[in-house]
Amino acid sequence: MESKVILRTCQENLVGLDEEIQLILAAINSQIATVIEGESGVGKTELVKTIAKALGRPFYRVDGDENLTITHLRGWFDPPLVMKTGFGEESFIPGPLVNAMQQGGLFFFNEVNRAPSESINGVLAALDERQIEIPQLGRVQAKNEFYSIFARNPAEYIGTNPLPEAFFDRCILIRLEHKSGDEAKRIVRLRTNYTDDDLIAKIVLFTDRTRYSANFEAGASVRAAIQLTQLLKNRPTTPDVIFPAIYAVYSGKVKLHPDINKTVEDCLFEIAEPIFFPKKS
Ligand SMILES: Nc1ncnc2c1ncn2[C@@H]1O[C@H](COP(=O)(O)OP(=O)(O)OP(=O)(O)O)[C@@H](O)[C@H]1O
Ligand SMILES: [Mg+2]
Incomplete structure (x- = not known):
């Protein structure tokens, strides 16, 4: 070729x-x-x-x-x-x-x-x-x-x-470095063929933030974002669906900082809440 x-x-x-x-x-x-x-x-x-x-x-x-x-x-x-x-x-x-x-x-x-x-x-x-x-x-x-x-x-x-x-x-x-933002969104779209840009944007933002969070020694990669998108595809975006899916995908991938006295679950949900369920002012 x-x-x-x-x-x-x-x-x-x-x-x-x-x-x-x-x-x-x-x-x-x-x-x-x-x-x-x-x-x-x-x-x-x-x-x-x-x-x-x-x-x-x-x-x-x-x-x-x-x-x-x-x-x-x-x-x-x-x-x-x-x-x-x-x-x-x-x-x-x-x-x-x-x-x-x-x-x-x-x-x-x-x-x-x-x-x-x-x-x-x-x-x-x-x-x-x-x-x-x-x-x-x-x-x-x-x-x-x-x-x-x-x-x-x-x-x-x-x-x-x-x-x-x-x-x-x-x-x-x-x-190679982690891809974030628009590049990560393009990767998720390419790998999942899903086109709900609003949901993908939230998932990518959440994934990126796990890597910048002071609570975690290691965050998640675009692989986690791909998986979460696949699990949430065509499902209602309500807390009872989103939180268990987040826990299922991310809890084994992130690594809690040894000085943190919170659970992985708490730390994940702390990041997720304002992204997926922002308080209306
Ligand atoms: N730049 C990219 N373009 C397209 N897809 C990507 C890109 N980066 C990652 N992916 C997708 O993200 C997922 C993870 O990538 P991959 O398996 O190549 O990671 P890896 O670096 O080999 O990880 P590991 O060290 O765990 O083996 C795959 O589904 C892959 O298709
Ligand atoms: Mg590999």
């Missing part, structure tokens, strides 16, 4: 990320890997999936955790098949990294900072050499279209490892 068409296809599915899309498309052309950094719900996954789709490349995703071994990433031999055919391509089950290399796909390593450094280093070697050696199988050569994108959430420290310097040396870093 022509590059202008690829860019336009991406822009149609992503709000307010034009510069980021262009940087990543240029990095893909130059085979420089990308790290996308940003809190939960800022659009990391959507950005990568959209680019893969627009480029027409297969998409292989893996989520980092402490048990993610290099074998998971590369692939493994299936014991019954090895019994039947011996070690070779027939008995090898490719993992996401090998699949992406062989199919010329986009390898998306989500939550990379949760993975053991041994696994990250294995991927870095694949980036450098564009080939990997697999014992009993031989060399796997990457197609030209093979490309790696990593994502991490810097707000998560528990269970995460600092990424090695060698990692950032090989990548460009794209930082």
Whole structure:
């Protein structure tokens, strides 16, 4: 596909990320890997999936955790098949990294900072050499279209490892921020196909305020606004409908500040009341 068409296809599915899309498309052309950094719900996954789709490349995703071994990433031999055919391509089950290399796909390593450094280093070697050696199988050569994108959430420290310097040396870093106001409204409309602009405006304002509230250490993202819109679609906008829906969507997403002696519910409703039920003067 022509590059202008690829860019336009991406822009149609992503709000307010034009510069980021262009940087990543240029990095893909130059085979420089990308790290996308940003809190939960800022659009990391959507950005990568959209680019893969627009480029027409297969998409292989893996989520980092402490048990993610290099074998998971590369692939493994299936014991019954090895019994039947011996070690070779027939008995090898490719993992996401090998699949992406062989199919010329986009390898998306989500939550990379949760993975053991041994696994990250294995991927870095694949980036450098564009080939990997697999014992009993031989060399796997990457197609030209093979490309790696990593994502991490810097707000998560528990269970995460600092990424090695060698990692950032090989990548460009794209930082995504929460979308708010008009951009967030456009995202909610795009994702829900709902057109009640008044309700969407209130939901987005409420969501944005959870992030600025002194009561919360962490607020909610546009993902929460999308969910609340979906729950409230075509329902009466009365307190008995709105408050339980707000609690259901937001209580597990916001994080109360440790010094606050109020419940999450109270704090949420304090923000919601003047937005959804302003007192008439
Ligand atoms: N800029 C944007 N344009 C269009 N949709 C967006 C944008 N940002 C976020 N979204 C939508 O918001 C939701 C959350 O985005 P996404 O899943 O990509 O977040 P994430 O950064 O990957 O979060 P997590 O760290 O929790 O995995 C999705 O429904 C996505 O479609
Ligand atoms: Mg994601």
